[in-house]
Amino acid sequence: MKKLLMATATATIVALGSLGTQQAEAITIFTSRTDWNTAVIGNDTFVEDFESFTSDTEFRTTPVNVGEFTLLQIGKNPRFRNLIEVSPFEFEDNNGTNHASVFTDFGATTVDLTLNTPVFAWGADFFGTDETTGERLNLNLVLDKGGVFSTIPVTVNDGFFGFVTNPVEDIRRVIFVSRNNNSGEDSGGEGFGLDNVTGARSEVPPVPEPSTILSSAMVLGFGAVFKRGYSRRQKKAKYN
Numbered sequence: 001m002k003k004l005l006m007a008t009a010t011a012t013i014v015a016l017g018s019l020g021t022q023q024a025e026a027i028t029i030f031t032s033r034t035d036w037n038t039a040v041i042g043n044d045t046f047v048e049d050f051e052s053f054t055s056d057t058e059f060r061t062t063p064v065n066v067g068e069f070t071l072l073q074i075g076k077n078p079r080f081r082n083l084i085e086v087s088p089f090e091f092e093d094n095n096g097t098n099h100a101s102v103f104t105d106f107g108a109t110t111v112d113l114t115l116n117t118p119v120f121a122w123g124a125d126f127f128g129t130d131e132t133t134g135e136r137l138n139l140n141l142v143l144d145k146g147g148v149f150s151t152i153p154v155t156v157n158d159g160f161f162g163f164v165t166n167p168v169e170d171i172r173r174v175i176f177v178s179r180n181n182n183s184g185e186d187s188g189g190e191g192f193g194l195d196n197v198t199g200a201r202s203e204v205p206p207v208p209e210p211s212t213i214l215s216s217a218m219v220l221g222f223g224a225v226f227k228r229g230y231s232r233r234q235k236k237a238k239y240n
Contacts (some may be wrong), residue, residue, distance in 0.1 A: 123162020
């Protein structure tokens with residue numbers, strides 16, 4: 001069973017196309033972690049802060065399993081970034097703790113975040129996306145069943161950015177993609193920091209089948225009867 005959500009007043013609702021159906025879909029965008037947490041309260045959530053890593057770990061050519069998801073660069077192999085970085089940090093776009101140092105390049109390099117379990121809501125702290133230029137980063141949201149559900153622009157330079165799908169959709173992958181071609185820059189692409197990645201899983205824990213509940217109740221009932229009988233025998237033996 002899946003839980004439906006109500007959008008908060010502080011969030012931005014982005015309407016999407018019909019996606020092959022007559023029912024309009026929507027995504028609620030959040031730039032406040034507090035508001036995002038409120039929107040998904042009561043659901044099964046996780047947060048990954050990369051603090052379990054003790055050394056720089058590249059995901060340029062080999063996927064890195066972070067726990068709740070894997071990271072992998074797709075496309076050409078730059079000589080920097082696309083690694084989980086620990087102190088000392090090479091770049092300034094981070095919050096001073098372990099983080100993913102990410103690089104994308106328009107038409108050439110993307111980064112794939114593949115979730116172990118589908119989510120209907122996702123977010124993270126972004127650092128140095130240079131959203132002030134209006135040229136930087138998109139997120140491609142890929143469904144568990146395949147196909148891009150939506151492409152949304154990251155609208156913060158430094159801070160939390162997240163989304164909630166409503167109605168609930170099973171998102172399996174979040175792909176980081178350069179929005180525009182910044183080939184004239186020295187880097188030839190876009191670099192940014194990513195930390196405190198969070199998600200709300202699409203599926204809630206299954207409700208036990210009625211037969212399972214009945215069996216458990218019978219076991220507990222027999223246990224209580226046995227305990228009362230044992231207690232009576234103990235008292236009888238004490239006074240005999």
